[in-house]
Amino acid sequence: MGKIKLTKVAFSGTAEQEAELRAKLAETKKMQGGLMPSLQAAQEIYGYLPIEVQKIIAEELNVSMEEIFGVATFYSQFTLNPQGRYQISVCIGTACYVKGAGEVLDKIAEVLKVEPGECTADGKFSLNATRCIGCCGLAPVFTINEQVFGKVTKDEVPGILRPYIDGE
Amino acid sequence: MFRNHILICGGTGCSSGNSHEIARLMEEKLKAEGLENEVKCIMTGCFGLCACGPVVVVYPEGAFYAHVKPENVNEIVEEHIIKGRIVTHLLYKDPEQVEKETVKSLNETQFYKKQTRVALRNCGLIDPENIDEYIAYDGYQALAKVLTEYSPQDVIDIIKASGLRGRGGGGFPTGVKWQFAKNTPGDIKYVCCNADEGDPGAFMDRSVLEGDPHAVIEAMTIAGYAIGSHQGYVYIRAEYPIAVKRLQIAINQAKEYGLLGKNILQSGHDFDLEIRLGSGAFVCGEETALMTSIEGHRGEPRPRPPFPAVKGLFGKPTLLNNVETYANICQIILRGADWFASMGTEKSKGTKVFALGGKITNTGLVEIPMGTPLRTVIEEIGGGIPNGKKFKAAQTGGPSGGCIPAQYLDIPIDYDNLISIGSMMGSGGLIVMDEDNCMVDIAKFFLQFTKDESCGKCTPCRVGTQRLLEYLDKITTGKATMQDLDDMEALCYYIKDNALCGLGQTAPNPVLSTLRYFRDEYIAHVRDKKCPAGVCKKLVRFEITDACKGCTACARKCPVNAISGKVKEIHTIDPSKCIKCGVCMDTCKFNAIVKK
Numbered sequence: 005m006g007k008i009k010l011t012k013v014a015f016s017g018t019a020e021q022e023a024e025l026r027a028k029l030a031e032t033k034k035m036q037g038g039l040m041p042s043l044q045a046a047q048e049i050y051g052y053l054p055i056e057v058q059k060i061i062a063e064e065l066n067v068s069m070e071e072i073f074g075v076a077t078f079y080s081q082f083t084l085n086p087q088g089r090y091q092i093s094v095c096i097g098t099a100c101y102v103k104g105a106g107e108v109l110d111k112i113a114e115v116l117k118v119e120p121g122e123c124t125a126d127g128k129f130s131l132n133a134t135r136c137i138g139c140c141g142l143a144p145v146f147t148i149n150e151q152v153f154g155k156v157t158k159d160e161v162p163g164i165l166r167p168y169i170d171g172e
Numbered sequence: 173m174f175r176n177h178i179l180i181c182g183g184t185g186c187s188s189g190n191s192h193e194i195a196r197l198m199e200e201k202l203k204a205e206g207l208e209n210e211v212k213c214i215m216t217g218c219f220g221l222c223a224c225g226p227v228v229v230v231y232p233e234g235a236f237y238a239h240v241k242p243e244n245v246n247e248i249v250e251e252h253i254i255k256g257r258i259v260t261h262l263l264y265k266d267p268e269q270v271e272k273e274t275v276k277s278l279n280e281t282q283f284y285k286k287q288t289r290v291a292l293r294n295c296g297l298i299d300p301e302n303i304d305e306y307i308a309y310d311g312y313q314a315l316a317k318v319l320t321e322y323s324p325q326d327v328i329d330i331i332k333a334s335g336l337r338g339r340g341g342g343g344f345p346t347g348v349k350w351q352f353a354k355n356t357p358g359d360i361k362y363v364c365c366n367a368d369e370g371d372p373g374a375f376m377d378r379s380v381l382e383g384d385p386h387a388v389i390e391a392m393t394i395a396g397y398a399i400g401s402h403q404g405y406v407y408i409r410a411e412y413p414i415a416v417k418r419l420q421i422a423i424n425q426a427k428e429y430g431l432l433g434k435n436i437l438q439s440g441h442d443f444d445l446e447i448r449l450g451s452g453a454f455v456c457g458e459e460t461a462l463m464t465s466i467e468g469h470r471g472e473p474r475p476r477p478p479f480p481a482v483k484g485l486f487g488k489p490t491l492l493n494n495v496e497t498y499a500n501i502c503q504i505i506l507r508g509a510d511w512f513a514s515m516g517t518e519k520s521k522g523t524k525v526f527a528l529g530g531k532i533t534n535t536g537l538v539e540i541p542m543g544t545p546l547r548t549v550i551e552e553i554g555g556g557i558p559n560g561k562k563f564k565a566a567q568t569g570g571p572s573g574g575c576i577p578a579q580y581l582d583i584p585i586d587y588d589n590l591i592s593i594g595s596m597m598g599s600g601g602l603i604v605m606d607e608d609n610c611m612v613d614i615a616k617f618f619l620q621f622t623k624d625e626s627c628g629k630c631t632p633c634r635v636g637t638q639r640l641l642e643y644l645d646k647i648t649t650g651k652a653t654m655q656d657l658d659d660m661e662a663l664c665y666y667i668k669d670n671a672l673c674g675l676g677q678t679a680p681n682p683v684l685s686t687l688r689y690f691r692d693e694y695i696a697h698v699r700d701k702k703c704p705a706g707v708c709k710k711l712v713r714f715e716i717t718d719a720c721k722g723c724t725a726c727a728r729k730c731p732v733n734a735i736s737g738k739v740k741e742i743h744t745i746d747p748s749k750c751i752k753c754g755v756c757m758d759t760c761k762f763n764a765i766v767k768k
Contacts, residue, residue, distance in 0.1 A: 036486060037448075039468035044410070044449055071469075078470040078627070079451035081410055097372035098567065098603045099529030101617055135452065136372040137411055140529035141185045141222025141536055152188030159758075 011085045013127075015056045021049050022060065029064040039065060039075055043082055052083045080135070088123045088130035090168055092116075094146040097136025104158065105144035109133055111158040112146070115165055129168070174212040176253055177231040181296060183218030183382050184375070184414055185536075186225035190242060191215075194226055197245040202253075211253055214305075217383015219296035220537040221283055224264055229296075234277030238264035283534050286553050288515065290523045291339075291376070291499035292539045295383030300418050303425040306386040312431055314502035315390050318397060319439035327398040328354060331501070333509035335521030340366055340457070340494030341572065341598045342674070343520075343587040349491065352481035353399040356489040361401035363392050363443075364485060364492040366462055367408035367415070370454040371570030372621065374601035376525040377495035379537055381408070381415035384499065385422035389445060391501035393432065396443040399491050403444055407462050410449045420447060454571075454625035457599075458673045459492045461627065472629045473673035494599070496525055516542030520586035528554050530603035531561065543584040546576065550604060561606035565689070569598030571618045571625075572678030574685025575611065594685040596678070610707035611690040612697055616644040618682035622675065633676030636667040640683060647694060649710040650701040657698055661687060706767040709752045716743050719764035726756035726765065 028045040032038040042065060046057050058072045076082045094100075094109040109131075113119060116129050123130040139145045142154025153164055180186075180195045195215050202208050219227045224238035228248070235258050237248065244262055251257045266281045278284055289295075298305040306312070318327055332347030353361065365388060369377040381388065392404045408416055423445050426432040434442050448466050455461045456471040463485045465471035484490025500522060504512045513521045520542040526549065529535050533555030540549060546566060550556065557563055565575040574595035576583075583589050587597050605614065623637040643660040646652040664680035664687075671677045687694060696702050703711040716726075722740040727733075734750040737743030745756070745765075757765045 037466050037468035040448070040451060040465065044451065074470050075468070079453045081450075081452035098570070098601065098617070099373045099535070101372075102530045102603065102605060102609055102614075135370065135411070135454070136375070137184075139185050139188055139222075140373055140375060140527060141225060142188060143529065143535070145188070154188055 011052070011054065013086050015054045017050060017054075017056060025049050025057070025060060026064060029061065033065050039067060039072070040079075043072075043076055047082060052086050054084065054086075085130075086123060086127065088128050090129050090148050092129060092131045092146060092148050093134040093137070094120075094132070095135075095137045095139070095144065096133045097140065097143075099136070099140035100144040103143045105146075107158040108144050108146060108156055108161060111161040112165065115162050116169075174210060176211040178211060178213045178248075178253075179216045179229045179231070179296065180213065181217075181219050181225060181227040182215035182300075182414070183222070183225075183295075183379060184412070185218065185222035186227055187414065189226040191226035191228075191240075193242050194228065194240055194245060197242055198249070201245055201249045205249060205254065207249075207253065214299045215301070216297060217295040217300050218292075218379040218537060219278075220287075220292065220379075220539075221264070221534060222536040223534050224536075227264075227296075229278060233258065234279070235259075236264045236278045236281065237262045282555065283536075283538070283553055286544070286548060287539050288523050288541050289539045290503050290512075291380060291387075291496050291525055292383070292537065293503070294387065295379055295537075298384070300383050300385055301421050303386060303422065303429060306384070310506060311386055311502075312390055314505035315393055315431065316437055318394050318505060319437055319441055324354060324398045324400065327394060327505070330505060330509050331398075334504045334512040335509075335516075335519075336497065336500055336504065336512065337520065337587060338494060339496035339500075339524065339599070341371075341569065341596065343597060346493065346497055349481065349493070350395065350398055352479070353401075353489055353491040356482050358400075358489045360403075360486075360488045361399055362485045362488055362490045363395045363399065363401045363404040364463070364466070364490055365392055365404065365406040365498060366457065366459070366492055366494045367406055367412075368450045368457045368462060369409060369412075369495070369599060370457045370625075371572075371599045371601045373529045373567075373603050374527045374570060374599045376527055376537055376600050378409075378412045378415050380495050380499045380525075381412070381419050385415075385419045386426065387502055388419075388495055388498045389422055389426050389432065391498035392445060393436065393441075393443045394501055394505065395491055395493070395498070397441050399489075401491065402442045403446070405446050405448050405466055405485070407448050407450055407456070407466055410451055416447065416449065423447070453627070454621070455627045455673070455675050458675055461673065462492065463490060470627070472627045473675075475672060496600070517584060517586045517589075519588055524585070524597065524600060526600045526602040528602050528604070530567075531557050531606040531609070532604040533558050540585075542586045545582050545584055547581040549585070549602065550581070554604070557604065557606050561608065563604070564607050564609060565605045565611065567595075567603040567605065567614065567682075568601065569596040569678075569681070570601045571621050572596060572674065572681055573598045573601075574681050575605070575614070575689060576685075577689040594681070594688055596681070608705055608707070610648075610703055610705035611686040611693050612644065612648055612703075613705075613707045615682045615686045616641065616648060619644055619679070622679040626675065626679075630670075630672035630676060632667045632670040633672065633679060636663060636671070636676070637679050639663060640667070640680065644683070647697045648703070648708040650697065652698045654695075654698055657687075657694060702768075712752055713747055713768045714745050714750060714752065714754075714756060715766055715768055716745060717764050717766055718742065719762050721762055721764070723761070725761070726759050729755050729759045731755065 032042040228237040228240045336346040337343045453471045456465045461471040461473040480490040525539045619641045626633045628634045720742040727735040734746045
C-alpha cells in the first residue's frame with residue numbers, strides 16, 4: 005500500500021451533486037454489502053472521495069467514518085485527490101513493462117512536470133501508473149481519459165501530448 | 173438471408189484501435205450502396221490475434237483482414253462485397269505463406285490451426301449483445317437439458333467425470349468443489365464468479381465476458397441448480413468497462429427471456445444474478461478476500477477453514493469459480509464428460525486459454541489442449557520472437573508464478589508439470605522474454621507489484637515482501653553481498669510457509685524460480701557488479717568505441733554534458749556525470765556507443 009496523500013484542494017461540491025448522491029445512496033443502502041457500490045457512485049459524481057463526501061455516505065448508510073476511510077483507502081480505484089481534466093494512465097502490466105512502459109511513464113512525467121499519482125497545479129493533467137488494462141497486444145499502452153494510445157515509444161510521447169498541452 | 177457477414181472485432185484491443193469507427197463507417201457505406209439488407213455487419217468479441225487489430229472478417233469466404241483502418245472501409249465494400257474481389261493487400265499475412273498469394277481463411281492460419289476453442293468458441297463469432305445469436309449457437313440448451321433431464325447430483329457427477337479443474341490458478345477439481353457446496357445444508361447459498369482478473373498480462377476472462385457473456389450466465393445458473401442456490405454474484409474488475417456493459421446487457425436479456433429469475437423454463441428453479449464491481453485490489457482475486465469485498469469491506473482474506481463451501485459470502489455456503497471454468501461447463505453438459513476428458517493429459521483435462529504477450533510476434537489469446545508443448549505455443553502459434561532475438565524465458569502464473577527457461581520448452585503444459593518446474597498455471601498469462609530482459613529486474617518488477625498489493629493483514633507478507641524487495645534493490649544497484657543472496661532465499665521460504673493467503677504464499681515464486689534457473693545472472697550482479705542484459709541502470713556503463721567519427725552529435729544531445737571530445741576525434745563519456753539515460757546511444761549513427 006502506498007502512502008495516503010490527502011488533498012489540499014478545497015471541496016467545491018454543489019447542492020445538485022449532493023442531491024444526486026443522496027438519491028443514489030437511497031438505493032445502495034438497501035443492497036447487501038452496499039458500501040462499495042456507494043463509494044463507486046460517489047466517485048462517479050464527484051470524481052474523487054473527499055472527506056466531506058465520505059461524511060454524507062457515513063450518515064446515509066449509518067456506518068462509521070473509520071470503516072469508510074478504511075475501504076476508500078484500500079482500493080486503488082478510489083482516490084482521495086481530485087483528478088485532472090485529462091487523466092493519463094500508463095499501464096505497467098507485465099507485457100507493457102517488458103516492452104518499455106517504464107520509459108514511457110518517465111517521459112510523460114518529464115514532459116508534464118508531474119509525478120505519478122499527482123495532478124498538475126492547474127488541475128489539467130493527472131498521471132497514474134495503472135495495473136494491466138488488458139490491451140497487452142498493443143503494449144506498451146497509455147490512456148488519456150478514454151482515448152487509448154498503443155505501441156507507444158518514449159520518443160512519440162511529446163508529440164502525443166502536444167495537442168492536449170496546447171488545447172484547452 | 174444475408175449473402176455476406178462482416179464481423180468486426182469489438183474487444184478491448186481492437187476497440188482501442190478504433191474498430192467502433194470502422195463499424196460505423198461500414199454500416200454507412202453499406203447503406204449508401206443499398207446493401208443493408210444483403211450484408212450484415214456484426215460487432216463481435218475478441219478474435220484472439222490482438223497484435224493484428226483491428227480485425228475484420230468477411231464470410232462466407234472467411235477473408236481475414238488485419239490492421240484495418242477507417243479509410244480501408246470503402247475499399248473492402250467496393251472491391252470485396254460489390255465486385256467479389258478479395259482485397260489481398262489488407263489480408264493477414266501468415267508467415268508461412270508469404271510467397272503464395274492464396275487466400276487463407278481464419279482457421280487455416282498458423283495462429284488458429286493448432287488451437288482448440290472450447291471456452292472461446294463463440295468469441296469473435298457471435299454478437300455478444302444479442303442473446304438470439306447465442307441461442308442459435310446452442311445457447312441455453314445445456315441449461316434446458318439440466319433442468320429437464322438431470323438431478324443436481326447428476327450434474328455434479330458429469331462435471332466430476334469430465335476432470336475439469338479450476339482455471340483461475342489453483343487447479344482444484346471443479347466437480348469436487350460443487351459437491352462440497354451441495355453437501356453443506358442451508359436454505360441460502362450463493363454462486364459467485366471470480367472475474368477479478370488481476371494478473372498483469374492475463375486477459376482471457378475479459379475476452380470471454382466481452383465475447384460470450386451468456387456462456388457464463390448459463391453456467392452459473394446450472395451451478396445454482398446443482399448446489400441449491402438462487403442468487404449469484406459476478407465480481408468483475410471496474411477496469412473492464414466493455415465487459416461490464418456487455419454482461420449487464422446479457423443479464424437483462426436473459427431475464428427478459430425467462431432464463432434468469434423466477435421459475436426458469438417452468439422448472440421451478442429460481443436464480444438471479446447481480447454484478448459487483450471490484451475497485452482495483454489484486455488481493456480480491458483470492459477467494460476469501462473477494463467475498464469480503466462483495467460484503468462491502470476492505471478486501472482482506474480470512475483464514476481457511478472454514479472454506480467458502482461451508483461458510484462463505486455473508487456467512488453462507490458459497491461456490492466460487494473463475495470465468496474460464498464456467499465457460500467450459502455448458503459444453504461439458506452438451507457434449508459429455510467423455511468428450512472433455514478425451515482432451516489433455518492424465519490429470520489435466522480439456523483446454524486452457526493463454527494470453528500470449530511480451531516479446532512474441534502474435535500477441536493475443538490462444539486456447540490449446542492441455543499437454544501442448546510450450547514450444548508449439550511460442551514458435552508455431554505465437555510466431556516466435558521478433559527481431560531475430562533469442563528466447564530467454566517464459567513467465568507463467570503472473571506474480572504468483574515463475575520463469576520457465578529454454579531447456580523446458582518441450583515440456584507439455586499442464587497443472588502438475590508447471591508446478592514441478594517451479595512455475596504454475598495461474599490464470600494463464602504467458603509472457604515471453606528475450607535476451608534483452610534482465611531476470612533480476614523481472615523478479616523485482618513482480619515483487620514491487622506484490623508488495624504494493626499486499627493487503628497488510630499478515631506480517632510475513634506485509635513485511636516480508638518489503639524486505640525481499642529491498643534485497644532485490646541492493647542486487648540491482650550493485651550493493652549486495654553473496655550472503656544477501658542466501659538470506660534472501662531463506663526469507664522466500666519463510667514467507668511461503670507463513671503467509672495467510674495465496675498472494676503471500678506465492679509472492680516469492682518469481683524470485684525463487686529466477687534464482688533456480690538464472691542464478692549466474694544474480695551472481696553477475698552481486699559479484700561482478702554487472703547486469704548481463706544491460707537493464708539495471710546502476711550497473712550499466714556507456715562507452716564510446718573506435719567506431720566514433722567525432723561527429724559531436726552525442727555530445728550535443730547529452731542532457732548532463734558528460735561527453736567530451738573534439739570534432740573528428742573519438743569522444744569519451746565521463747562515468748561520474750553520466751546518468752545512463754541512453755540518449756547518446758539512440759543518437760549515434762555509427763553504433764559507436766555500447767552498453768557494458
